[in-house]
Amino acid sequence: MKRGLMLLMILLLLPNMGVLADAHDDDATYVVTVYVDSRFSQPSQQLDDLIDMLESALREQSTDLQRVILQIESDPDFAYIIVNLDLLADADVLFVDIDPIYPFIGVLPSENIIGQMYTEFPLAASPSDALWLDITVSVVLAMSHYLVGECETTLAYLGRANMLAASQEELFYLGQLEQTDAYLMFYQGVCLLIEEDYQAAYDIFSEIIALYDENGFDRTLYGMEVRLNLAWAAYMIGDVDTALDTIAQVMGTQFDWIELDALLMRARIYAETDQFDLALNDIFRAERVLFPDDLHAALLVAELRIRAGDLFGAADDIEQLEKTFPDWPELFYLRGLLARAEGDDIAALSYFYTYQEIEPDGYAEEVQAYIDAIESGR
Structure with missing residues (x-):
């Protein structure tokens, strides 16, 4: 079978990444909507004050941005970024979660790059410590620029958030510091893939895997999207064996969408290295994952x-x-x-x-x- 036909077949079977907008115009200004609320906590004046504090800080920061205009949204269905604040008042702990974020159409240079972490942004801090606000604002600003592929600004805000998060003595993490670090590093790595700095991306994804392994994170729950991006970076720097070995570590997961991403990436690598029979097998397996009862x-x-x-x-x-x-x-x-x-x-x-x-x-x-x-x- 000819290479062109094989690659066309793979492209036709790739999943459609449903996102809310596209980002093709480098000179355009984008309105990024942000919704802030609580997911689990009972309503309280303290929680309302914390939400108001975050919204005010975001509005204030928005005036200094160039390509992005932040807008506070009252309906989560119309928000690109959703931030949840949950307060454990008895323990004086504020939990901050940011829902997974996928960039606009046209930002990622390949559909095989995993553009979002499968887990939410995790931060646990004392609500009386202003660092939680600084870190959260920095991450929201980073993600708002990441959405439109403005990676230079994204990396700057991620770096600031990383620096603030390193102040462990001032923050109460409940063991979440490693997850926070991994989250920030992941989007740094994706930005490096967007900028086609594949060696640097490979290094940072390798560092995240080492962070997970050193701290005993369950491989079946954490880091699979990191491994897939690590595999893609390895492939792009010419290390096909490492790419295939890394993808193999993701196979057999309990999550169908991860299995699908892994199969489609490996099928592309097989096809582009003229291993068409193996590529076809992965395409057929991907079909069964997509439509098991169809x-x-x-x-x-x-x-x-x-x-x-x-x-x-x-x-x-x-x-x-x-x-x-x-x-x-x-x-x-x-x-x-x-x-x-x-x-x-x-x-x-x-x-x-x-x-x-x-x-x-x-x-x-x-x-x-x-x-x-x-x-x-x-």
Whole structure:
């Protein structure tokens, strides 16, 4: 199979990244909406005061920005950035969480880059310590610029937040300092990927993995998006073996979307290194992750195998479908395709005619085209 066809197939099967806007114009100014509320805490005057304090600080900072205008939003459905403040008053602890943020369309140079951390921004601090406010404002400002791909400004604000977060003596973290550091470093790494500084990105993602490992974080819950970006950085600097080994560490996860990202990245690497059979296998596996109960997706997988020349694999797929869905009419269509590919035109005609009889409104044009081709000797 030709490289172009293989890559086109992979691109067509890539998931659609649903984001709220695009960022193509380098000179444009973007309004970034921010919603601040509490997720778990009971309403209280102290909590209201903290929310007002954060909103006021964000409004004040917005006046000095150039490409981004921050706007406080009252409806979370219309907010790009959602900040949750939860107060544990008895322990004098304020928890700050920022929902995962994905950049606008056109920001990431490759759809294989994971643009958001799978976990929220974690910070736990004393509400009486002003550092929580400075750190939170810095992260929101960083993320507002990250959304539009303004990485120089993003890195500056992330650096400021990192410096403030390093003041451990002034903050009460409840063991979350490592998670906070990893979060800030992750977006620094993505910005380096956006700027195509792949070696620096590789180094920073490696540092995050080391941070997780040294502090005993569960590999099945933490760092999978980091490993995928590490794999992409390794691939882009020419270290294919490390890229594939790193992707393999993510396989078998309990999270389907992570498995899908890993399969699609590995399929692209296989295709671009001329390992088309392996690329096809990952594409087929990705189809099953995307549509585990979709008969038409199963049909597509079997049909792709036939067209790719993997007739044994297609036969196995059809056999499994027959066991699970013995009355499914499209089985005759698939059997016809397989027989045609095997050179048994008589069997193919029989399957196609049977399919036409029991499912006249199905793949009518395709089946008739095959029948016409066989009967005319093509």
